[in-house]
Amino acid sequence: MTSTAAPEVSPGEAGSGAFNGKLSRTALTAIAPVVWGTTYVVTTELLPPGHPLFAGLLRALPAGLIALALTRTLPRGAWWGKAAVLGVLNIGLFLPLLFIAAEHLPGGVAATLGAAQPLIVAVLAVTVLHERLSGWRLAWGVVGVVGVGLVVVGPNAALDVAGIVAGLAGAASMALGVTLTKRWGRPPEVGPLAFTGWQLTAGGLFLVPVTFLVEGAPPAIDLSATLGYLWLGLVGGLLTYMLWFRGITTLPVTSVAVLGLLSPLVAAVLGAVLLGQTLGPVQLVGFGFSLAAILAGQLPAPSSVSTRTTTRTP
Numbered sequence: 001m002t003s004t005a006a007p008e009v010s011p012g013e014a015g016s017g018a019f020n021g022k023l024s025r026t027a028l029t030a031i032a033p034v035v036w037g038t039t040y041v042v043t044t045e046l047l048p049p050g051h052p053l054f055a056g057l058l059r060a061l062p063a064g065l066i067a068l069a070l071t072r073t074l075p076r077g078a079w080w081g082k083a084a085v086l087g088v089l090n091i092g093l094f095l096p097l098l099f100i101a102a103e104h105l106p107g108g109v110a111a112t113l114g115a116a117q118p119l120i121v122a123v124l125a126v127t128v129l130h131e132r133l134s135g136w137r138l139a140w141g142v143v144g145v146v147g148v149g150l151v152v153v154g155p156n157a158a159l160d161v162a163g164i165v166a167g168l169a170g171a172a173s174m175a176l177g178v179t180l181t182k183r184w185g186r187p188p189e190v191g192p193l194a195f196t197g198w199q200l201t202a203g204g205l206f207l208v209p210v211t212f213l214v215e216g217a218p219p220a221i222d223l224s225a226t227l228g229y230l231w232l233g234l235v236g237g238l239l240t241y242m243l244w245f246r247g248i249t250t251l252p253v254t255s256v257a258v259l260g261l262l263s264p265l266v267a268a269v270l271g272a273v274l275l276g277q278t279l280g281p282v283q284l285v286g287f288g289f290s291l292a293a294i295l296a297g298q299l300p301a302p303s304s305v306s307t308r309t310t311t312r313t314p
Contacts, residue, residue: 014030022251026298029247030259032240037266039236046228049221052102053211056095061204063238067197073190075198080185082089084226087202089177089239094205096210098171101163113167115148115264116141118297120175121257128179129253136301138255144261144293150286151268151279181245182253196242258297261290 047055068074101113119141125131164252186195221229247256265287272279279287 025247025250026255026259027241027243029251029256030262032244032247033260033262034266035236035240037263038270039232039263040267042228042231042236043272045274046224046231048221048225051215051219052099053096053207053215054218055229055232056091056099057204057207057211059232059237060091060095060200061209063233063241064197064200064202064204066234067193067238067242068201071191071194071197073194073197076187079187081196082180083198084175084202086181086184087199087204088206089173089180090199091203092206092210093203094170094173095207096214097166097173101167101170112145112149112152113164114171115145115261116168117171117175117178117260118144118254118257118293120172121178122254124175124179125254128176128183128196134254134301137297139295140296142256143289144258144297147286147289147291147293148261148264150288151283152264174260178248178257179253181248186245186249190278192246194243195240196245199245200237200241255298258294261294265290 029143043052043055098114119138122134122137122141125137186192219225244256247259268279268283268287
């Protein structure tokens with residue numbers, strides 16, 4: 001009888017496989033903020049003005065209900081409360097604060113405040129996830145904020161206290177939602193689509209009374225608005241949040257958070273390509289800072305690398 005041994009895998013091959021797996025997961029997760037970067041163009045060019053909360057509602061609730069209908073999976077036990085908390089933090093509370101900041105501040109200032117999310121996540125990772133405080137993460141988080149600021153903040157940017165508070169609160173809401181998503185994980189028997197559907201539905205239901213109290217009756221919807229809402233709901237909502245939440249559960253939370261810097265960068269590029277906005281030398285330097293922060297955020301902190309020492313026998 002002949003026995004077939006399993007092929008040996010060298011440490012280098014195993015390490016290469018792990019690296020490629022992480023790279024593919026990172027690339028898929030990055031699709032989410034890249035698509036979210038289209039929100040500004042879609043909103044300004046396709047949607048009726050003056051109803052940003054209604055846009056957020058249609059971005060969340062229909063997509064969440066579709067996910068629930070496809071999966072036929074509802075939360076169980078403690079996950080009813082957890083799903084509600086995550087849905088409110090990641091979507092229901094975050095979107096109104098984002099729109100309030102956008103109404104009170106120039107878009108560039110609001111985007112820069114939102115870019116503080118990786119910094120907040122780095123701190124929450126210590127208090128919520130009990131990770132060691134990383135000066136590496138904090139330093140590159142600051143570089144990312146500076147980079148986004150150089151890209152999107154104009155010389156005549158005006159500041160407003162209510163807008164600043166809303167922008168920082170929105171960043172904190174999303175940061176806490178991301179961190180709690182990492183801590184609680186996803187029930188092993190529940191797929192990414194159902195998990196995303198729980199949060200979108202919870203966030204959308206939270207937005208229903210807020211939207212109608214603040215904005216009143218919905219606007220008239222023509223063909224262009226229909227296309228815009230479909231893009232925001234199915235692609236910018238269901239698909240991207242599924243990739244985003246999957247990334248949070250499979251990658252380091254600080255690495256995922258810094259990917260959010262891609263959103264204002266994509267918005268700036270689309271503004272230049274489609275709306276005739278200009279990108280000067282200062283903006284290009286900001287792009288360099290932001291991209292460097294994103295790449296650095298995917299690498300292990302130096303302290304983590306130094307602890308992985310190899311013990312050699314004498």
